[in-house]
Amino acid sequence: MTLVDFFSPVRSGTTAHLDSAIWPHGARYDADGRIMVGGVALADIAETYGTAARVVDEHEVRLRCRAYRKTFPEAEIAYAATALLIGVVADWVTDEGLSMAVHSSGELAAALAAGVDPKRIILHANGLSREELATAVTQRVNRIVLGSPAEVDLLATVATRTQRVLLRLDPGIERDTRQSAAGFALGTPAAAAVAQVLGVPTLELIGFSCHLGSQLYNPDHYGEAIRRMIAEMAQVRHDHDRLLTDLDLGGGHAIAYRSGDAEMNLPELSAIIEDALDAGCARQHFPRPNVALEPGRGIVARAGVTLHRVMSVKHSDGGHVSVVIDSAARARSGDGAGMVVANRRATGPQVTATVAGRAGDVILATGVRLPADLRPGELLAVPCTGAYHHSSTRTRVIAVRAGQYAQLVHREPDFLDRDAS
Ligand SMILES: Cc1ncc(COP(=O)(O)O)c(C=O)c1O
Structure with a gap:
């Protein structure tokens, strides 16, 4: 069983909506609540290539x-x-x-x-x-x-x-x-x-x-x-x-x-x-x-969506939530704007979280609204990351088109890497 299977999607009868002002044209939730870009489930891309990954439509x-x-x-x-x-x-x-x-x-x-x-x-x-x-x-x-x-x-x-x-x-x-x-x-x-x-x-x-x-x-x-x-x-x-x-x-x-x-x-x-x-x-x-x-x-800019895996979620006293994702330390501050869960359509209560990269001290985004039940292993997607991100976070790049996907760029290892590809 994969991590994505483990956090199996919550089915919902509600028509979901991804704002076309920040998501690629045609981005949508599929029947299983997974976010689809270019006809491909982002969760499938994460499974195939690993994360972090940048998808370009x-x-x-x-x-x-x-x-x-x-x-x-x-x-x-x-x-x-x-x-x-x-x-x-x-x-x-x-x-x-x-x-x-x-x-x-x-x-x-x-x-x-x-x-x-x-x-x-x-x-x-x-x-x-x-x-x-x-x-x-x-x-x-x-x-x-x-x-x-x-x-x-x-x-x-x-x-x-x-x-x-x-x-x-x-x-x-x-x-x-x-x-x-x-x-x-x-x-x-x-x-x-x-x-x-x-x-x-x-x-x-x-x-x-x-x-x-x-x-x-x-x-x-x-x-x-x-x-x-x-x-x-x-x-x-x-x-x-x-x-x-x-x-x-x-x-x-x-x-x-x-x-x-x-x-x-x-x-x-x-x-x-x-x-x-x-x-x-x-x-x-x-x-x-x-x-x-x-x-x-x-x-x-709008053609790019970046995928990250949640590494840890910490709830502290006072209701503060800190999420660590598998982003390299040199990711730029502010990269997390508009971040959403991509492997399921989260319909329950939300919390306001601070999201940091793997070095922990690099805050990528503050005030991010994420599901209260977010768990390690879940997939987060950041829209509007097609421009000026590749030079700062040289992650793998995957192109999507009409239900097909292919890796364009292999990731460059960095000192925080634990896995290689
Ligand atoms: C001379 C010149 N033209 C075009 C651009 C592209 O700018 P933007 O991506 O904001 O459209 C830049 C960016 O630095 C630039 O220096």
Whole structure:
């Protein structure tokens, strides 16, 4: 008998509901009360591969790609691979017509190995070495985004053929997050960078790029950024008689991590981008640029569900409940938002618990509502863990699609491991 059999599911006649704002499309409870994602019971995946495990729903990734393409029909959508780069994810997004934005030589290598056409790759040069930039040029990466004078100098030394570049600007928009500004400030720094690039015959400056931050809810920030960046593009035309054609607006679109959280409203963002382009271009008598968006989280966050086994449950005096799960110590704090029991539909009383990783002192989530009768061996699922989790907790990754599942990535052992696979 397996642990999952032991904690046999509670049958319920009630129609169960998993909030589609945080779960992959079509996630549901089956007749036995087990959570199904992509037509597969999460308990079956945990049985087959062990835990911790990250499940990625192909259909959800594809739906998000389609939603972006439909909502922004005029824009190039470049998936920001830094959110989750695994070969098949690259296949799915390129198959859905997306380009890819990469932020390191490792991501570039992975994208190329996955067969992504270099013509569809935007490389952000931040922190890249001379050799890495040389490789990118040799590989004929379509666009390289440069954000400092040193990056311009470095690329100039290795660009043996014409290389298309964008300059990353900081349009000075107030952010919703603590993310630091990157790129050239508008005005004198941007003008100096433009002059620097234009002074290198092998660098072809085609436009500007910006990334306003992460988890941004307010679409007006993008509208303001567009107006300021188009004014800057018009300045380049005025100063150098050079027409820049491309405007890359980066990513940063907020998604909901718990029921009731706000997220970026994509149709509203689209309307604001259109209005800002119209207004900005009209004011500067500037032709409409080619616009690119680089969503990462917006494409993959909701497609990911992470599975953990309960290791211990401790009830202390005063009603406090602490749950330890099989998460590695380096899991990030806050990873447990929205956690639910996955092997049965728990309909009884609930308690508010603190959830920690195996090191015990790493609190993953506080205030989590879990069944009062939760036991060691039960399975917990954390929705919305498709983006930026793989790099912090390098667990096994399993893809699901239409009732099928397959392991994509084997887990990397860590010092807390007791089992190996
Ligand atoms: C330049 C750039 N573009 C896009 C992204 C993706 O951001 P998000 O996943 O918040 O959409 C990032 C993330 O750091 C970034 O730095």
